[in-house]
Amino acid sequence: MDVFKHLNSTSKTFIIAEIGQNHQGDINIAKRLIKIAKECGADCVKFQKTCLEEKFTHSALKAPYFGENSWGTTYKEHKEFLEFSEDDFLQLQAYAKEVDTLFTASAMDEKSLEFLKRINVPFIKIGSGDSNNFLLIEKAAQTNIPLVISTGMIDSDTTNEIYNIVSKHHKNFVLLHCVSAYPTPYEDVNLRVIQELQKKFPDILIGYSGHELGIHITVSAVALGARVIERHITLDKNQKGSDHKCSLEPKELTLMIQQIRTLETALGSSRKKIQPSELVCFEKLGKSLVYSKNFKIGHVIAKNDLKVKVSLPKGYNAIKYKDVLGKVLICNVIFDDPVQSYHFNDMKEN
Numbered sequence: 001m002d003v004f005k006h007l008n009s010t011s012k013t014f015i016i017a018e019i020g021q022n023h024q025g026d027i028n029i030a031k032r033l034i035k036i037a038k039e040c041g042a043d044c045v046k047f048q049k050t051c052l053e054e055k056f057t058h059s060a061l062k063a064p065y066f067g068e069n070s071w072g073t074t075y076k077e078h079k080e081f082l083e084f085s086e087d088d089f090l091q092l093q094a095y096a097k098e099v100d101t102l103f104t105a106s107a108m109d110e111k112s113l114e115f116l117k118r119i120n121v122p123f124i125k126i127g128s129g130d131s132n133n134f135l136l137i138e139k140a141a142q143t144n145i146p147l148v149i150s151t152g153m154i155d156s157d158t159t160n161e162i163y164n165i166v167s168k169h170h171k172n173f174v175l176l177h178c179v180s181a182y183p184t185p186y187e188d189v190n191l192r193v194i195q196e197l198q199k200k201f202p203d204i205l206i207g208y209s210g211h212e213l214g215i216h217i218t219v220s221a222v223a224l225g226a227r228v229i230e231r232h233i234t235l236d237k238n239q240k241g242s243d244h245k246c247s248l249e250p251k252e253l254t255l256m257i258q259q260i261r262t263l264e265t266a267l268g269s270s271r272k273k274i275q276p277s278e279l280v281c282f283e284k285l286g287k288s289l290v291y292s293k294n295f296k297i298g299h300v301i302a303k304n305d306l307k308v309k310v311s312l313p314k315g316y317n318a319i320k321y322k323d324v325l326g327k328v329l330i331c332n333v334i335f336d337d338p339v340q341s342y343h344f345n346d347m348k349e350n
């Protein structure tokens with residue numbers, strides 16, 4: 001299924017549940033999160049596929065990594081604890097298929113890109129850790145697999161360059177506004193970047209990958225036009241791990257998706273028209289033209305002879321009051337009578 005071609009034909013938002021490394025290195029937790037994401041209404045689950053020696057230098061891996069979010073004494077130990085094997089990924093992909101949800105991952109290095117290409121994911125995510133990695137982005141574009149590319153930790157010039165690199169190959173990619181802070185302070189979110197990206201790149205979809213607390217900012221991103229949304233999900237945001245605090249627990253994820261779906265409906269059309277649902281209120285409280293005093297046959301109607309009131313039955317349409325000015329009454333009328341076209345000889349129907 002070409003996810004983004006489908007998206008272009010609807011007004012729906014594509015919601016990616018980023019499991020990332022919130023599975024605590026436990027494939028059963030990963031499966032639980034896949035099932036929960038599906039049950040909450042997400043369109044896709046996403047993991048992070050890393051070949052450690054391809055992503056990190058030896059010095060980065062051997063660095064000590066202590067603290068409340070560490071699963072080892074060095075970064076290598078910590079990352080090895082969290083990284084699933086290729087077989088694990090195949091198992092998770094099969095499970096996602098079993099629960100009928102889309103499955104993909106971020107390619108955190110070129111080897112992982114090759115692996116994801118091999119297992120036919122519906123799109124490949126390029127995370128903000130690689131938003132400045134033009135070499136990887138070029139290789140990812142050359143696969144001709146749809147891409148979702150986050151723009152954390154870069155500025156608009158670099159974002160422009162990502163667009164130019166991928167566009168040389170195809171336009172089946174999405175740029176996600178993203179700020180890589182966990183959690184992101186509200187003053188750093190800059191949701192208006194979404195509108196700027198839409199203006200600059202009208203020929204691709206724009207989305208938002210959020211790390212802020214709560215769901216209202218992400219729902220607002222949809223109101224501003226984000227068509228693809230990504231949020232980290234977790235079983236419990238108080239667990240050990242760098243991403244849990246800014247992740248959504250099942251209840252939050254469900255509420256966010258409900259709000260996004262009702263928002264999609266409410267965004268509706270840009271054409272202003274009287275809604276059928278308004279007619280009851282117009283019948284009860286809609287105003288129309290009535291006479292301000294008693295008038296006799298032959299009276300020529302002037303502006304002060306008219307009032308606009310709630311009247312039963314309704315009078316002539318108040319927005320067309322000028323049709324009545326200068327008209328000659330062919331009957332007597334009294335104060336508060338609704339103005340009717342048959343009160344005059346040459347009057348258009350209401």
Ligand SMILES: CC(=O)N[C@H](C=O)[C@@H](O)[C@H](O)[C@H](O)COP(=O)(O)O
Pocket residue numbers: 020021048069127128129180182241242243
């Ligand atoms: C920039 C980027 O890749 N960020 C990812 C996605 O948002 C994160 O999930 C990191 O992988 C995570 O925060 C790393 O945490 P630690 O360093 O504790 O393994």
Ligand SMILES: C=C(OP(=O)(O)O)C(=O)O
Pocket residue numbers: 048106125126127128129150151152176178180209230
């Ligand atoms: C880092 C990632 O995403 P984002 O930059 O959108 O947080 C990712 O997908 O691995």
